[in-house]
Amino acid sequence: xxxxxxxxxxxxxxxxxxxxxxxxxxxxxxxxxxxxxxxxxxxxxxxxxxxxxxxxxxxxxxxxxxxxxxxxxxxxxxxxxxxxxxxxxxxxxxxxxxxxxxxxxxxxxxxxxxxxxxxxxxxxxxxxxxxxxxxxxxxxxxxxxxxxxxxxxxxxxxxxxxxxxxxxxxxxxxxxxxxxxxxxxxxxxxxx
Numbered sequence: 001x002x003x004x005x006x007x008x009x010x011x012x013x014x015x016x017x018x019x020x021x022x023x024x025x026x027x028x029x030x031x032x033x034x035x036x037x038x039x040x041x042x043x044x045x046x047x048x049x050x051x052x053x054x055x056x057x058x059x060x061x062x063x064x065x066x067x068x069x070x071x072x073x074x075x076x077x078x079x080x081x082x083x084x085x086x087x088x089x090x091x092x093x094x095x096x097x098x099x100x101x102x103x104x105x106x107x108x109x110x111x112x113x114x115x116x117x118x119x120x121x122x123x124x125x126x127x128x129x130x131x132x133x134x135x136x137x138x139x140x141x142x143x144x145x146x147x148x149x150x151x152x153x154x155x156x157x158x159x160x161x162x163x164x165x166x167x168x169x170x171x172x173x174x175x176x177x178x179x180x181x182x183x184x185x186x187x188x189x190x191x192x
Contacts, residue, residue, distance in 0.1 A: 005025065079106035079192055084113045086158075089171060091122040094182035096171050105161050107192045115145075116155040127152025129172040129181065133187070135189075136168045142191075143167070152176075159189065166190050 004171060088099045098116070105112050114135055118126065128148055132155040135143050145158040152174075171185040 008139075046081075067116075079104040079109075080112060081106045081109055083109070084115055085109070087114065087116045089116050089118045089122065089173075091118070091126040091173050091182065092127075094173075094175070095184060096173055096185040098171060098185065098187050102166075102190055103115060103158055103185045104192060106192045107161070107164075110161050112159045112161055114157050114159055118153050118173075123153050123176075125176050126173050126182065127176050128155050129174045131170075131172050133157060134170045134172065136170065136186075138167075143189075159191065161191050164191050 054063050085103055085105060087103050090097050090099075102116065105114075116128075118128065129146075129152075132148055132152070133146075135157070140160075140163065142163050143157045144160065146156070148155045157183075167189045169189060170187050171187065173178060173182045175182070
């Protein structure tokens with residue numbers, strides 16, 4: 001009984017405070033769908049806010065991940081025997097790193113496609129320049145069919161792998177939004 005009395009006093013107080021709103025609602029006699037519209041609009045606003053908050057969290061996380069120190073790279077002397085050979089590129093504070101630092105192409109791997117790919121954390125702030133991968137020397141067109149993605153995440157060259165030797169190349173990266181170039185890196189491809 002006491003709980004019911006408190007509840008009825010609360011309802012009466014609520015009615016007295018909102019008597020104008022309550023009277024207007026009772027007199028208009030809106031349909032149930034019409035009554036839900038303000039709630040739906042409010043819910044849509046909450047969804048928009050949640051979406052914006054999610055994007056903010058993703059952007060901050062990507063920034064923090066991009067600011068973490070780059071892992072140590074080591075020379076991988078294991079020759080690439082497959083048709084496509086991959087080289088990972090990462091950029092941290094405009095310092096470029098590749099893995100492996102020297103890519104060996106096995107002798108029987110003729111017309112090997114060498115594929116440089118920038119990791120996602122780096123790609124958020126950087127991209128390959130138009131001359132993203134440039135070989136210092138290219139005798140008899142040893143490296144040909146240069147290609148890159150329109151958005152600067154990937155770069156490819158085809159290696160005839162007909163002339164053994166060490167071929168230095170330059171990795172050219174720019175900041176995504178300003179276009180400012182980073183200091184280049186000069187690793188190599190070694191044809192066995």
